[in-house]
Amino acid sequence: MSLPVLICDDSALARKQMARSLPDNWNVEITFATHGGEGLEAIKQGQGSVVFLDLNMPVMDGYEVLEAVCKQDLNAMVIVVSGDIQPEAREKVMGFGALDFIKKPVSKEKIADILKKYGVINEADLLPDPTPAAIPEPSVVEAELADDEMTAYAGPKIELPNDARDAYQEVANVAMGQAADLLARLLNVFVLLPIPTVNLLEVSELTMALEAAESTDTISAVCQGYIGAGIAGEALILFHDSSFKDMAGLMNFKGELNEQAEVEVMMDIANILIGAFLKGFAEQLDMSFSQGHPVVLGQHCQISELVNENQARWKQTLAIEINYVIENHNIHCDLLMLFTEDSITTLNNKLTYLLN
Structure with missing residues (x-):
């Protein structure tokens, strides 16, 4: 059975x-769930x-799923597979009764080791012939990425199919988790992570997206360019000005918190988040990025001022947005990875390779 x-x-x-990472000859019936409630x-x-x-x-x-499984005493052995690899995330899920915690991206070897370690799989569970378990979901993502819709530009604006957006979002999710893990370990905090948003934006739409992130707070911003084989862009990180006091405290900053001191704090946090994100993103696509020097775009300004002064550098762009919030601290920053329009074909090819 x-x-x-x-x-x-x-x-x-x-x-x-x-x-794909499950043992090929494991006698299982796979069901997919697209969110925790469904799961x-x-x-x-x-x-x-x-x-x-x-x-x-x-x-x-x-x-929430783990807590419900525990409280309702449901019959399920739960293995967490996540891009959020912060120490506290692992502690939380193990406290809720998870069997183990695996970081994304997964590998067949790691999955097999975990299943054997806890006696989830044994010889009786294996089929006599190594016939892979049927995957009940069609390869829609791969089909969309291979389609000419993303590479043959019929008009001035490129469209981003939902399944391609999903692939970008998952790669960003893993990179986001690695950046948060580094920040959490350095500052001894827990970083609350969102679901990354991915969109193709004109500069006018980018303005609206940034203004939506601004709320009523003034912001300060750092920009850092990056380039790889066929891929280029800029990382833009927005710091809510109300965050500086807590950021400086966590970083044990001594002295008066003037504008120069705020620049030092911004640069340190930006180097952590941007560098770790790009490293995690590049590793999944089997490539590397060279990074330029970070530049302060503005301090204590409105989003509209920032965008008006930098419109020429942001035209149509593939934008990945991540909102980092540190638990129990008044620290909120928004990271936007802005890939150039010319980079999209190469990115698609890299994602297609990742899927194969």
């Missing part, structure tokens, strides 16, 4: 990668004796 296995992740790319319902219906659970999801996140 096949063992019911549930893969719960809001990313189609992540679900596909996870399914919890599948567990209640007996479709998740073994569950591979993401943390950052809409409707219900992984923490």
